[in-house]
Amino acid sequence: MTLADYRKRRGIESPAAEAHAGADAHAEKHPGPLEYVQIGAVLAVITGIEVAIYYIGISYTLLVVALLVFSAAKFTLVVMWFMHLKFDHPLFSTMFVMGFILALTIFAVALATVDGKLV
Amino acid sequence: MSHAPAATAHLETSTGLDNRKLLMWLFLGSECLFFGSLISAYLLYRDRSTTGPYPDDLFDIPFTSVSAFQLLMSSVTMVLALAAIQRGNVRGMQIWLLATAILGLLFVSGQAYEFTQFYHEGLTLETNLFGTTFFVLTGFHGAHVTIGVLILMSLFTVSLQGRIQQKHSLNIELAGLYWHFVDIVWIVIFTLVYLVQPGNN
Numbered sequence: 001m002t003l004a005d006y007r008k009r010r011g012i013e014s015p016a017a018e019a020h021a022g023a024d025a026h027a028e029k030h031p032g033p034l035e036y037v038q039i040g041a042v043l044a045v046i047t048g049i050e051v052a053i054y055y056i057g058i059s060y061t062l063l064v065v066a067l068l069v070f071s072a073a074k075f076t077l078v079v080m081w082f083m084h085l086k087f088d089h090p091l092f093s094t095m096f097v098m099g100f101i102l103a104l105t106i107f108a109v110a111l112a113t114v115d116g117k118l119v
Numbered sequence: 120m121s122h123a124p125a126a127t128a129h130l131e132t133s134t135g136l137d138n139r140k141l142l143m144w145l146f147l148g149s150e151c152l153f154f155g156s157l158i159s160a161y162l163l164y165r166d167r168s169t170t171g172p173y174p175d176d177l178f179d180i181p182f183t184s185v186s187a188f189q190l191l192m193s194s195v196t197m198v199l200a201l202a203a204i205q206r207g208n209v210r211g212m213q214i215w216l217l218a219t220a221i222l223g224l225l226f227v228s229g230q231a232y233e234f235t236q237f238y239h240e241g242l243t244l245e246t247n248l249f250g251t252t253f254f255v256l257t258g259f260h261g262a263h264v265t266i267g268v269l270i271l272m273s274l275f276t277v278s279l280q281g282r283i284q285q286k287h288s289l290n291i292e293l294a295g296l297y298w299h300f301v302d303i304v305w306i307v308i309f310t311l312v313y314l315v316q317p318g319n320n
Contacts, residue, residue, distance in 0.1 A: 030202075030205075032202065033199055033202050033203075036195060036198045036199055036202060037195065037199075039195075040191070040192065040194070040195035043191050043194075043195075044188065044191065044192070047184070047187060047188055047191060050309075050310065050314060051180065051181075051184045051314075054180060054314050060317075063315070064315050067310050067314050067315055068310065068315075070310070071306055071307060071309075071310035071311075074191075074303075074306045075303050075306050075307065078194055078299055078302060078303050078306070079299075079303060081198075082194050082195075082197070082198045082295075082299045083295075083296055083299045083300075089136055091134060091136060091141065091144075092136075092140070092141070092144045095141070095144035095145045095147070095148045096144055096147055096148050096151070097148075098148055099147065099148025099149055099150070099151035099152055100148070100151045100155075102148075102151070102152050102155075103151040103152050103154070103155025103156070104155065106152065106155050106156055106159060107155055107158070107159040107162075110156075110159045110160075110163060111159075111163070114163050
């Protein structure tokens with residue numbers, strides 16, 4: 001008796017089938033065109049604000065913090081909605097986040113090693 | 120609002136997920152390391168140049184803002200192409216794919232113009248540390264955008280031959296993942312390289 005036969009006889013779903021069911025459930029929640037356009041409009045507005053505050057005479061520290069926050073917001077919107085990480089299987093997020101965290105680690109190590117200043 | 124995506128073939132993989140999509144995410148994760156290293160190098164070395172020109176002398180923020188806006192909007196058209204094919208709208212997908220490729224081409228053209236301007240202002244790969252790290256970082260990003268445009272144009276051509284239908288939506292999704300990644304890298308570059316400058320204010 002194969003493992004597949006055993007699973008069938010016992011009424012146990014295979015990991016693949018479970019993952020497919022999960023993936024379908026995630027995929028069905030994908031946004032529609034209207035939502036994509038709305039998110040695009042938000043991204044455009046944030047970019048406009050970024051450029052505007054660049055020209056406003058605020059302190060350098062405040063400028064850097066504001067720009068980093070806005071940039072992170074844009075990054076998150078694109079990754080979660082346009083790339084569907086919010087809706088897709090968590091394994092995809094794991095793949096990406098691992099790379100992202102490693103990249104941040106490289107940056108931190110480089111900063112500590114080269115004795116440079118960040119901004 | 121939500122919609123049901125195209126029916127996808129359920130492959131018997133060990134994870135139950137399509138290996139191509141898994142591989143694409145793994146590739147994008149590795150690309151984070153690649154661009155993370157280049158951005159780190161730029162931030163560490165840009166202020167260590169002993170000779171000019173320096174970033175403050177060259178950057179044209181309004182021009183680069185328009186380029187950033189183009190790339191951002193290309194992400195919207197790309198995801199609309201995916202939404203169209205998932206609903207079986209091949210014509211809609213073709214239109215949005217073409218729009219994405221055109222916006223990508225505009226971005227690359229703008230970058231070529233910017234590089235030319237900087238070159239005339241005296242900045243080359245060998246001029247100083249700023250020039251080296253800037254051209255390597257933005258040049259590699261531009262190369263990624265160019266490859267993305269080629270992928271989009273290939274998909275557009277194939278779709279004109281009737282070889283992309285609703286059941287092939289994963290091909291568009293994979294191209295979209297690559298394209299959106301190129302966009303998020305520019306979101307970071309635009310902020311850290313162009314807007315955040317020590318000499319500002």
